[in-house]
Amino acid sequence: MYSNLWLIPFFPLLGAIVNGLFGKKIKNEAVIGGIATLLMFLSFLVAVQNFFRLLGDTEKVHEIVLASWMTVGNLQVNWELLLDPLSAVMILVVTGVGTLIHLYSIGYMHGETGYYRFFSYLNLFAFSMLMLVLGGNALVMFIGWEGVGLCSYLLIGYYYEKKSASDAAKKAFVVNRIGDFGFLCGLFILFWALAGKGVWTINFVEIANNAHLLETGGALITVITLAFFLGATGKSAQIPLFTWLPDAMEGPTPVSALIHAATMVTAGIYMIGRMNILFAMAPSTMMTIAIIGAATAFLAATIGLAQNDIKRVLAYSTVSQLGYMFLAMGVGAFSAGIFHLMTHAFFKACLFLGSGSVIHAMHHAYHHAHLHDDPQDMRNMGGLRSKMPITFWTFLLSTIAIAGVPFFSGFFSKDEILWWSFGSTAGHPIFWVVAVCVAGMTAFYMFRLVFMTFFGAQRTDARAKDHIPESPWTITVPLIILAFLAVVGGYVGVPEVLGGSNNFGNFLAPVFGHAQELHHLSAHGSHAVEYTLIALSVSIALIGIYLAWLMYLKNPELPARFTAKFASAYRFVFNKWYIDELYDFMFVNPCKKLGTFLWRAFDVKVVDGLVNGCAWVCKGLGAGLRYTQTGYMYNYAMAMVVGVVVIVGFYVFS
Amino acid sequence: MITVNHYLLLSAILFAIGTLGVLTRKNAIVVFMCIEVMLNAVNLTFVALSRHVGNMDGQIFVFFVMTVAAAEAAVGLALIIAFYRNRESIDVDDFNMLKW
Amino acid sequence: MEIILFYLVAGVAITSAFFVVKCRNPINSALNLVTTFICLAVFYIMLESPFMAAIQIIVYAGAIMVLIIFVIMLLNFGQTVRGRYTHGLAGGGLLAVLLLLVTSQFVRFGDAPGTGGEITSALLTEVGHTELIGRALFLDFVLPFEIAGVLLLIAILGALIIAKQKV
Numbered sequence: 001m002y003s004n005l006w007l008i009p010f011f012p013l014l015g016a017i018v019n020g021l022f023g024k025k026i027k028n029e030a031v032i033g034g035i036a037t038l039l040m041f042l043s044f045l046v047a048v049q050n051f052f053r054l055l056g057d058t059e060k061v062h063e064i065v066l067a068s069w070m071t072v073g074n075l076q077v078n079w080e081l082l083l084d085p086l087s088a089v090m091i092l093v094v095t096g097v098g099t100l101i102h103l104y105s106i107g108y109m110h111g112e113t114g115y116y117r118f119f120s121y122l123n124l125f126a127f128s129m130l131m132l133v134l135g136g137n138a139l140v141m142f143i144g145w146e147g148v149g150l151c152s153y154l155l156i157g158y159y160y161e162k163k164s165a166s167d168a169a170k171k172a173f174v175v176n177r178i179g180d181f182g183f184l185c186g187l188f189i190l191f192w193a194l195a196g197k198g199v200w201t202i203n204f205v206e207i208a209n210n211a212h213l214l215e216t217g218g219a220l221i222t223v224i225t226l227a228f229f230l231g232a233t234g235k236s237a238q239i240p241l242f243t244w245l246p247d248a249m250e251g252p253t254p255v256s257a258l259i260h261a262a263t264m265v266t267a268g269i270y271m272i273g274r275m276n277i278l279f280a281m282a283p284s285t286m287m288t289i290a291i292i293g294a295a296t297a298f299l300a301a302t303i304g305l306a307q308n309d310i311k312r313v314l315a316y317s318t319v320s321q322l323g324y325m326f327l328a329m330g331v332g333a334f335s336a337g338i339f340h341l342m343t344h345a346f347f348k349a350c351l352f353l354g355s356g357s358v359i360h361a362m363h364h365a366y367h368h369a370h371l372h373d374d375p376q377d378m379r380n381m382g383g384l385r386s387k388m389p390i391t392f393w394t395f396l397l398s399t400i401a402i403a404g405v406p407f408f409s410g411f412f413s414k415d416e417i418l419w420w421s422f423g424s425t426a427g428h429p430i431f432w433v434v435a436v437c438v439a440g441m442t443a444f445y446m447f448r449l450v451f452m453t454f455f456g457a458q459r460t461d462a463r464a465k466d467h468i469p470e471s472p473w474t475i476t477v478p479l480i481i482l483a484f485l486a487v488v489g490g491y492v493g494v495p496e497v498l499g500g501s502n503n504f505g506n507f508l509a510p511v512f513g514h515a516q517e518l519h520h521l522s523a524h525g526s527h528a529v530e531y532t533l534i535a536l537s538v539s540i541a542l543i544g545i546y547l548a549w550l551m552y553l554k555n556p557e558l559p560a561r562f563t564a565k566f567a568s569a570y571r572f573v574f575n576k577w578y579i580d581e582l583y584d585f586m587f588v589n590p591c592k593k594l595g596t597f598l599w600r601a602f603d604v605k606v607v608d609g610l611v612n613g614c615a616w617v618c619k620g621l622g623a624g625l626r627y628t629q630t631g632y633m634y635n636y637a638m639a640m641v642v643g644v645v646v647i648v649g650f651y652v653f654s
Numbered sequence: 655m656i657t658v659n660h661y662l663l664l665s666a667i668l669f670a671i672g673t674l675g676v677l678t679r680k681n682a683i684v685v686f687m688c689i690e691v692m693l694n695a696v697n698l699t700f701v702a703l704s705r706h707v708g709n710m711d712g713q714i715f716v717f718f719v720m721t722v723a724a725a726e727a728a729v730g731l732a733l734i735i736a737f738y739r740n741r742e743s744i745d746v747d748d749f750n751m752l753k754w
Numbered sequence: 755m756e757i758i759l760f761y762l763v764a765g766v767a768i769t770s771a772f773f774v775v776k777c778r779n780p781i782n783s784a785l786n787l788v789t790t791f792i793c794l795a796v797f798y799i800m801l802e803s804p805f806m807a808a809i810q811i812i813v814y815a816g817a818i819m820v821l822i823i824f825v826i827m828l829l830n831f832g833q834t835v836r837g838r839y840t841h842g843l844a845g846g847g848l849l850a851v852l853l854l855l856v857t858s859q860f861v862r863f864g865d866a867p868g869t870g871g872e873i874t875s876a877l878l879t880e881v882g883h884t885e886l887i888g889r890a891l892f893l894d895f896v897l898p899f900e901i902a903g904v905l906l907l908i909a910i911l912g913a914l915i916i917a918k919q920k921v
Binding site: 630631632633634636637638641 | 673676677685746747749750751752
């Protein structure tokens with residue numbers, strides 16, 4: 001019934017191959033972009049079709065085996081796809097948001113050399129991500145996992161001639177790799193542990209069915225889940241492997257929107273959701289996940305407060321929101337985490353695309369005026385509301401959503417997480433406190449961004465001021481659609497406490513319900529407590545917005561006084577808590593030293609010495625053997641006499 | 655009583671002296687003369703042993719050795735003359751073309 | 755009597771052979787070589803091979819030495835060679851000594867039995883050495899004899915061609 005599921009990853013793969021092989025010859029930008037977008041759209045249509053089919057189906061878990069991959073002893077590994085409510089949600093998000101971003105890129109990347117390369121990589125990324133979310137066993141998922149890492153490298157380093165871009169791409173890939181190592185370790189130990197109990201499999205459904213064979217809360221399951229979580233931190237930019245995400249803003253804005261807001265970074269969350277049975281069995285890991293999620297959210301939010309580059313603010317905001325999602329997973333609120341993943345995809349993609357529209361326009365203006373100012377610096381913006389109305393309104397709507405203002409999508413998903421972090425059996429009020437502080441900071445810095453960019457006096461250089469255009473339809477249409485989703489996207493998951501029927505949570509219940517039941521993960525508390533918490537979080541968000549208005553619209557000189565007063569704190573936060581420097585000191589420089597040492601002492605002396613030594617020996621041999629052919633009769637006669645003496649002597653004395 | 659051993663030892667000494675000369679001298683003609691000394695030592699061995707064994711074969715061999723030595727002298731000296739014409743020297747250190 | 759003669763002639767032979775090697779002037783070496791040849795002829799006579807002795811004097815001392823002396827005088831480097839006239843004395847000396855040691859091992863002092871061939875001393879005095887050699891040469895070894903003749907012819911031709919002046 002779901003036999004056309006394989007088309008979903010296939011279409012983007014086809015697009016990647018066509019654009020990759022023939023893109024250079026198809027000079028027409030519209031054709032290249034059109035092929036890529038159309039194939040993504042087809043993928044989206046198939047995803048929608050399968051989603052509705054699944055809605056109407058009573059059986060919610062479907063495995064589609066495409067082909068056999070390898071049979072090793074008792075282990076059978078197939079190319080297989082798994083369709084259940086979780087992967088259905090993910091494919092909708094990936095293909096839907098992906099199609100919009102492809103459409104956006106047609107206009108945004110206009111005029112770039114290597115246009116076809118961009119779309120080829122973007123489609124390849126979509127293929128990898130879809131393999132990741134549709135993967136029926138850990139190896140197929142890992143193919144997607146590695147593939148998205150690779151495409152992230154290719155796309156961040158798209159402007160490969162710029163050193164900062166290629167450095168950022170390398171950093172992203174290397175940090176990701178550390179996480180991938182964790183994923184593999186977890187997989188190997190899991191496989192080995194299950195095999196010890198007689199179950200030879202890496203298929204997700206079978207793992208879920210047989211997880212009870214492992215001891216709940218034991219050391220083994222804790223190690224396995226921690227290793228998987230390490231992989232998740234790498235992919236989803238949590239402490240300790242988050243340093244790559246802000247640098248990844250060197251890539252073009254559509255890349256930041258697709259990969260670093262909506263899809264790739266959510267792979268870690270998805271993976272935890274997919275293996276929720278295992279995670280629920282290891283309470284210490286869940287606690288670790290919650291702590292790291294909360295800590296990362298806090299850390300990223302503080303850094304985002306002080307940044308001046310529009311994309312950096314959004315990048316740190318992404319890290320912070322991902323921290324929220326991990327916090328949700330850590331306290332057992334799996335469906336809340338996925339819900340927030342979905343709404344975040346909508347509003348963050350809209351925010352990134354909106355910022356791209358602003359940057360594009362600023363760039364156009366500076367180019368027109370022959371200036372070289374930074375088009376991404378917010379201090380050069382201001383008052384763009386009248387120049388770019390569509391961008392402004394969509395941006396504002398998404399900002400309101402992320403701030404958690406009621407009736408917008410962010411409110412529903414965020415509050416669900418806050419409620420669970422307070423009241424869950426695996427939660428703790430302190431998580432709630434941290435999360436609420438982060439919510440306040442989020443509202444503050446997001447509205448700071450809006451006020452600095454779109455309101456107030458125009459700080460742009462006078463020569464460029466009047467040449468800032470609104471963007472073309474290929475850019476604004478996706479913005480409008482995403483803003484719309486950011487507003488209404490939350491209504492599928494309105495919780496009961498507010499009168500809704502939590503359709504989203506119910507839809508995902510077959511995936512998470514079993515684990516939550518088994519390990520008693522639920523949020524308990526009266527409705528009164530819940531209402532109080534909602535009220536508190538909303539008011540803190542509103543306070544954040546008010547503070548932003550105060551400091552950036554009413555009294556614009558306040559920020560300067562504030563930073564002057566708390567200068568060292570400001571510097572600390574502005575320089576990203578000096579974590580990059582710390583990592584350089586702890587890991588990067590020792591590695592470099594080791595490499596240099598091995599080069600000088602080993603490669604040059606030993607290896608080259610061996611090779612040169614061979615040549616030297618040959619030369620020496622030759623020089624020695626040369627004396628047998630001097631041409632001097634005296635030498636030859638001597639040789640003859642020596643021979644005679646030896647032979648006769650041997651005969652005589654033997 | 656002079657036994658065959660005396661003659662053998664004597665010819666061994668002569669042979670060694672001849673070898674010393676071949677290996678040591680630089681003048682080509684002197685080297686040639688030392689070769690003749692070696693050949694004569696060998697002749698003496700042959701004759702002495704032929705006399706001891708009571709067979710004529712050794713002396714026939716000496717006959718042929720002398721024949722060959724004469725032929726060799728003729729040709730060898732002709733070669734030396736040719737060399738001298740070419741190089742104005744008959745120092746064996748100058749004849750170093752027998753090499754790769 | 756015979757012993758004294760033997761040792762005397764042996765001493766002269768060794769001394770003159772040594773001087774062949776030692777003399778700087780090639781004419782001196784040549785003359786010492788003649789002395790060695792004559793000593794050897796005396797040995798052949800002591801070994802009851804007078805024919806050999808005669809051949810030795812005629813061929814070696816007569817023909818070959820004359821040829822050598824002619825060549826020495828033709829090439830006209832009679833004045834002493836300047837500088838070193840030997841090379842590799844140490845190596846050559848060592849090898850010569852080794853060679854002597856090795857070859858002298860074949861000498862076993864004591865009673866060395868003859869193998870009782872038919873040419874006895876009595877036969878030699880009765881028939882005559884020359885006739886015996888003649889018999890052996892022309893009856894048993896006639897083919898090598900003829901070949902030796904051809905060899906001599908070729909040697910003459912070779913010497914002519916090599917030493918010819920290019921005109």
